[in-house]
Amino acid sequence: MSYWINIVLQFFIFGFAGWCMEVILKYRQYHRFINRGFLTGPILPIYGFGVVLITVVVGNLVSVESGVVTTFALSMLICGVVEYLTSLVLEKIFHARWWDYSQKPMNLNGRVWIGNLALFGLAGVAIIHIVNPVLFPALDRIPLNTRKIVAGVLLAILAADFVISWFVLKLVKTGVDSSQADNTEDISREVRQLLTNRSYFYSRFADAYPEVVYRTERVQARIASVKAEAERMQKEAEKRFEEQKGRFAERLEPASLIRADLIGKQEALIDMLYDESSADDAVKQLKAEIDRQKGRLEHHGFIKRPHGRR
Numbered sequence: 257m258s259y260w261i262n263i264v265l266q267f268f269i270f271g272f273a274g275w276c277m278e279v280i281l282k283y284r285q286y287h288r289f290i291n292r293g294f295l296t297g298p299i300l301p302i303y304g305f306g307v308v309l310i311t312v313v314v315g316n317l318v319s320v321e322s323g324v325v326t327t328f329a330l331s332m333l334i335c336g337v338v339e340y341l342t343s344l345v346l347e348k349i350f351h352a353r354w355w356d357y358s359q360k361p362m363n364l365n366g367r368v369w370i371g372n373l374a375l376f377g378l379a380g381v382a383i384i385h386i387v388n389p390v391l392f393p394a395l396d397r398i399p400l401n402t403r404k405i406v407a408g409v410l411l412a413i414l415a416a417d418f419v420i421s422w423f424v425l426k427l428v429k430t431g432v433d434s435s436q437a438d439n440t441e442d443i444s445r446e447v448r449q450l451l452t453n454r455s456y457f458y459s460r461f462a463d464a465y466p467e468v469v470y471r472t473e474r475v476q477a478r479i480a481s482v483k484a485e486a487e488r489m490q491k492e493a494e495k496r497f498e499e500q501k502g503r504f505a506e507r508l509e510p511a512s513l514i515r516a517d518l519i520g521k522q523e524a525l526i527d528m529l530y531d532e533s534s535a536d537d538a539v540k541q542l543k544a545e546i547d548r549q550k551g552r553l554e555h556h557g558f559i560k561r562p563h564g565r566r
Contacts, residue, residue, distance in 0.1 A: 262395045264407040266311065267304035268414075269391075274303025294425065295417045302342055306335045310380045311388060324381055331380020332373045343367040350425055519550065 278292040278300060293300045314330045317323075344367065347353050358366035395403065 258396065258400055258403075261400065261403045261407050262392055263308055263311065264411065265395055265403060266391065267301075267308050268299065268407075268410050269304075270307040271299040271301055271304030274300040277303075294421050295414070296420060297413065297417045299414070301414075302338065306338050306376070307379075307383055309334050309338065310383055314380060314384055315388065324385065327381050327384045328377040331383075332377040335376035335380070336368050336373050339372070340364065340367045523550075 275293060275298045279290065282290040282292060291298075295301070310331050313334060314327055317326070317330070343353065343355065353366070356366045357363040357369040357372070360369040360371060363369035
């Protein structure tokens with residue numbers, strides 16, 4: 257019993273720590289206080305849940321004295337799965353993507369990326385090998401009944417906060433689904449207007465995720481349509497290029513090569529038809545004039561005599 261009470265308290269401790277970290281990061285980015293998270297209270301359950309999973313799963317597989325590499329790898333895997341599934345489930349339910357790492361290197365569908373995974377791994381090592389060996393003995397020094405009361409009160413507050421936040425998210429979903437806009441920017445504007453005209457619980461959520469991306473069926477259909485049209489245009493362009501490539505090659509072929517080829521064929525034809533023993537004087541004179549003019553062209557470099565021909 258004492259161990260699981262400590263696990264509950266650990267969930268709230270690290271959920272609060274994660275909230276503090278997010279608030280600081282967003283303050284540096286936007287230069288104002290932003291109450292992050294789906295819940296109104298100062299807690300981000302995804303952080304607390306991730307730490308609890310690391311403690312329960314990794315802590316029972318790896319000893320404190322060894323296994324740093326194993327702890328790092330398992331922490332990356334566990335937290336990566338939690339973040340990915342959380343993003344996926346929330347998007348499926350509420351038609352909105354609350355974070356997007358598509359512009360980050362080595363990301364998976366924009367839901368997780370290698371930078372965060374590495375931080376998760378380092379955090380797991382710190383939790384298992386540094387924090388928990390200090391935290392759990394410190395919690396054990398608090399009377400068990402006191403820990404039960406604190407854990408019970410915190411769980412009750414969390415449940416109430418979750419119910420309120422669920423209604424806020426349902427309103428967001430209703431606003432997204434009823435919007436007639438066909439792009440996420442206009443939808444975001446409509447949802448923000450819908451939330452800011454209501455109570456603090458709703459207006460707070462409007463500021464919590466300034467970078468949220470809403471994805472209704474209309475937006476998804478439009479994205480798919482644009483993608484399909486782009487692929488069709490690319491295939492059509494490739495087909496036309498192949499059809500015109502031969503013509504372009506002929507147009508771009510140097511005139512000197514065409515002229516030389518034509519003269520060469522004319523010379524071959526003359527050689528086939530001309531018989532000096534039977535030719536009369538007029539034919540011999542014409543042949544001599546052709547040879548003379550061709551010699552002038554060769555002299556000025558307009559044509560080149562093929563090798564072996566004299």
